[in-house]
Amino acid sequence: MGRLAERWKTVLDHPILRLEMRRICRKRWWPGRRFFMFYPALLGAALGYGVTLALSDSLGVQLMALVSGVPVGCLVSVVTWFLSFALPWIAPALTAATIARERELGTLDLLRATLLTERSIVLGKLGGCLARLWPGLLALALLSPFQVVWMAGSSLFAIPSSLNVLTMSTGFDALMMDTDFAKWQTWTLVLLLAILIVVAGLLKPWCDLALNAAIGLLVSTLASSSGVAIAASYGVILVVRVTLWLGTSILWPLLALLISTMQAMPEPEVMVVMPALMPLLIVLIESVGAAFLVWGAIWWLKRM
Amino acid sequence: MTAIIETRGLIKRYGRLTAVEELDLVVKSGAVFGFVGPNGAGKTTTMRILATLLRPTAGEAWVAGHSVLKERRDVRRAIGYMPDFFGVYGDMKVWEYLDFFAACYEIPPATRRRLVDDLLELVDLAHRREDYVDALSRGMKQRLCLGRALAHDPQVLILDEPASGLDPRARIEIRELLRELQAMGKTIFVSSHILSEIEEVCTHIGIIEAGRLVATGTLEEMRQRIQAQRVVRVGLTGRDLGELSRAVEEAQAWLTRRPEVVCVEPVTGNGEGDLQVTFAGDDEALARLLSELVGAGFSVTMFREESSDLEDVFMLLTKGIVS
Numbered sequence: 001m002g003r004l005a006e007r008w009k010t011v012l013d014h015p016i017l018r019l020e021m022r023r024i025c026r027k028r029w030w031p032g033r034r035f036f037m038f039y040p041a042l043l044g045a046a047l048g049y050g051v052t053l054a055l056s057d058s059l060g061v062q063l064m065a066l067v068s069g070v071p072v073g074c075l076v077s078v079v080t081w082f083l084s085f086a087l088p089w090i091a092p093a094l095t096a097a098t099i100a101r102e103r104e105l106g107t108l109d110l111l112r113a114t115l116l117t118e119r120s121i122v123l124g125k126l127g128g129c130l131a132r133l134w135p136g137l138l139a140l141a142l143l144s145p146f147q148v149v150w151m152a153g154s155s156l157f158a159i160p161s162s163l164n165v166l167t168m169s170t171g172f173d174a175l176m177m178d179t180d181f182a183k184w185q186t187w188t189l190v191l192l193l194a195i196l197i198v199v200a201g202l203l204k205p206w207c208d209l210a211l212n213a214a215i216g217l218l219v220s221t222l223a224s225s226s227g228v229a230i231a232a233s234y235g236v237i238l239v240v241r242v243t244l245w246l247g248t249s250i251l252w253p254l255l256a257l258l259i260s261t262m263q264a265m266p267e268p269e270v271m272v273v274m275p276a277l278m279p280l281l282i283v284l285i286e287s288v289g290a291a292f293l294v295w296g297a298i299w300w301l302k303r304m
Numbered sequence: 305m306t307a308i309i310e311t312r313g314l315i316k317r318y319g320r321l322t323a324v325e326e327l328d329l330v331v332k333s334g335a336v337f338g339f340v341g342p343n344g345a346g347k348t349t350t351m352r353i354l355a356t357l358l359r360p361t362a363g364e365a366w367v368a369g370h371s372v373l374k375e376r377r378d379v380r381r382a383i384g385y386m387p388d389f390f391g392v393y394g395d396m397k398v399w400e401y402l403d404f405f406a407a408c409y410e411i412p413p414a415t416r417r418r419l420v421d422d423l424l425e426l427v428d429l430a431h432r433r434e435d436y437v438d439a440l441s442r443g444m445k446q447r448l449c450l451g452r453a454l455a456h457d458p459q460v461l462i463l464d465e466p467a468s469g470l471d472p473r474a475r476i477e478i479r480e481l482l483r484e485l486q487a488m489g490k491t492i493f494v495s496s497h498i499l500s501e502i503e504e505v506c507t508h509i510g511i512i513e514a515g516r517l518v519a520t521g522t523l524e525e526m527r528q529r530i531q532a533q534r535v536v537r538v539g540l541t542g543r544d545l546g547e548l549s550r551a552v553e554e555a556q557a558w559l560t561r562r563p564e565v566v567c568v569e570p571v572t573g574n575g576e577g578d579l580q581v582t583f584a585g586d587d588e589a590l591a592r593l594l595s596e597l598v599g600a601g602f603s604v605t606m607f608r609e610e611s612s613d614l615e616d617v618f619m620l621l622t623k624g625i626v627s
Contacts, residue, residue, distance in 0.1 A: 013407065013413065015404050015405075015407035015408045018404070018407070019393070019396070019404055022396075022400065023395060026395070102391075104391075105391030105392075105393075106387065106389045106390045106391035107390070107391040107392070107393065109352075109355075109357055109385075109387050109390070110385075110387070110390060110391075110405070110449075110452070111408065112356075112357055113355050113356070113357060113380060113383070113385040114380065114405065114408035114409055115377065115380055115381060115408060115409050115410050115456075116408050304357070304358070
């Protein structure tokens with residue numbers, strides 16, 4: 001515990017992070033104390049809503065509560081959707097400008113000549129950029145409980161129906177067999193898929209944000225001016241996004257084709273699990289990619 | 305005095321361009337070493353290598369006994385670096401700027417406040433403590449940057465053109481500050497493309513051109529070089545322009561044959577008809593040259609030794625080499 005506190009103190013005393021924080025506080029565009037009053041209230045409401053639904057013993061009641069579209073739920077969904085879209089696209093504008101701007105100003109050499117390691121400079125700058133987005137990030141984090149409830153509900157609802165469609169279309173009725181084992185197996189699968197979908201859904205905006213921010217950061221260490229860095233970053237992000245989208249839209253049909261050529265009758269579990277795993281795969285690619293790009297930025301700065 | 309900066313066979317190439325070529329340099333501890341050369345000579349590249357900001361293509365360099373390639377962190381701890389083109393965070397207050405860099409040098413928060421006050425006192429900016437950096441004049445920003453380089457009390461200061469672009473008053477202030485730092489026992493490695501700018505504060509001089517060190521030594525040794533080669537202006541006269549130009553040509557040929565004369569060049573532009581003679585000899589030999597010149601029948605109207613300073617050595621040593 002003591003070591004953890006010490007570590008946290010070191011993070012808070014990080015010079016670049018402190019510099020960025022000071023700038024944020026000085027800009028006066030942050031809403032200040034109102035956030036601290038508004039968000040705990042929202043968090044309480046969201047958690048209360050989630051707990052009420054979770055405690056309700058009937059799935060039907062839960063689904064009804066969700067489907068009836070409580071107006072607050074709708075609003076939260078819209079806000080969450082907006083934040084999930086906006087934050088990942090704002091972040092690279094900040095990260096792309098960060099190191100390139102230091103170079104433009106002539107302050108990068110001053111930083112590199114100090115005892116700050118390249119890793120510390122890059123991570124400090126990244127932290128500073130994310131700190132600028134803190135109202136949005138906090139809102140997204142606080143809306144997550146709503147997201148969990150909504151996604152859990154919809155996936156619990158969606159998966160059994162897809163299993164149904166599958167069993168009917170294939171004529172494969174093992175899942176519908178009235179045995180305890182089959183029921184147990186089916187529901188374990190359904191629960192597992194629901195968890196995977198919820199986890200992937202929850203992580204998606206954060207991973208989008210991480211990947212886009214990391215692309216901006218890497219381009220920033222390579223570019224000579226912040227203008228060039230921002231333009232190039234958005235270009236690269238667009239290419240990466242299109243590639244990811246194409247990759248995942250082609251990957252699943254290809255896999256399905258492969259499976260059907262290998263087996264005359266694919267296992268229904270495979271047919272259900274595979275598409276559900278796609279979002280998780282994207283999230284995984286994005287997070288690994290982001291970590292790799294940040295490492296690349298550090299490496300490039302060291303190599304200079 | 306032991307060597308605190310040393311380079312051996314240092315080479316830096318950018319593609320086909322060679323910025324630094326086989327540079328062997330030694331700076332003794334406690335010295336104020338003036339690193340002089342024309343623009344593009346390789347001064348900044350050398351300094352950036354010493355500050356661990358650039359990796360050499362070949363060769364090795366040590367600062368305070370630490371290799372700039374293998375012990376970068378130790379080197380950074382030992383040096384305070386001020387680049388020629390440096391930016392400041394204009395949106396920070398003067399004290400915040402120093403506090404930030406003190407934190408970058410891992411100085412604990414408890415001692416930072418006192419340190420910042422001391423540094424502001426040293427660079428004479430205590431009265432501007434609460435001002436934004438953007439509000440400072442260029443000279444003040446230069447002093448602030450020097451204060452920043454001193455935050456961790458380094459043994460060596462690497463200052464790249466600290467006086468460039470400053471007005472005379474600010475230049476004098478920087479010079480005084482360098483003297484003060486020398487008195488504090490710091491080794492100062494300072495560059496300039498104008499020798500007279502740093503001549504007064506330097507104990508040692510190194511002249512670089514096209515990436516090569518063409519001369520190095522103490523100020524005294526460099527002055528002796530001047531004594532070894534003095535420049536004399538010889539004025540001649542004739543009845544008309546034709547006779548004058550003939551006389552100049554003949555005198556040039558006559559002087560070139562003299563063993564003590566290194567080179568003779570006709571003066572162009574203002575003072576046309578005069579000759580500039582580079583002479584290697586003492587006063588007696590110079591007097592003999594004058595009497596023999598007159599004895600050879602030349603109508604000498606002027607025979608004057610040009611005042612020579614380190615700038616002439618610089619001009620002499622760097623003449624004709626283009627980077």
